[in-house]
Amino acid sequence: MAALQTGTQAPDFCLPTTPDQKVSLSEFRGQNVVLAFYPADWSPVCGDELALFNELVSDFKGMNAEVIGISVDGVWCHVAFAQERKYHFPILSDFEPKGAVARNFGVYREKEGVSERALFVIDRDGVVRWSYVSPIGINPGADGVISALEEINKKRSA
Secondary structure: OOOOOOOOEOOOOEEEEEOOEEEEHHHHOOOEEEEEEOOOOOOHHHHHHHHHHHHOHHHHHHOOEEEEEEEOOOHHHHHHHHHHHOOOOOEEEOOOOOOHHHHHOOOEEOOOOEEOEEEEEEOOOOEEEEEEEEOOOOOOOOHHHHHHHHHHHHHHHO
C-alpha cells in the first residue's frame, strides 16, 4: 500500500478528539490542512515531531493552514498527551476501527498495528498537494510542509 499521491482527493473522515467531540476533514474546506500521522503518543520521536508542529502553529495559520495530528491511540491517551504537552491543534484518535483513516491514506503499518510517520498537505479544495512518509524512527521536520504550503499559496495568488 502506498501513500496517497499528489493530486488525489483526500478522503473525508470524522474522528474523535475528546470522548464527546469529533473533527472531520471537511470542516477545514477553504483552508489548507497539514495532516501529521504518527505511530504513538508518548514516544520520543512522536513527541518531538508534534512539539515542532506546535511551535509552528501560528506560522501555519499565517499560510492559511491548520495542523491535525492522527494516531491509532485511544482518545483518553490523546487527551492526556495533548494536555501534558500543551498542544494547540487537534489530535485525533484513529482507534476504532483501528487505523481506518490511516489505511485510507495508505499509511497503516499492518504488522505493527500503527500508522506510518507520514505528512500530507491538503489544499483548501481537499486535494493532496504534497505527501511524505518518513522512516518511522526519524522526525521529518517541517521544511517539506512549509515549502508545500508556500507553493500552494504562491499558485493561489498568481
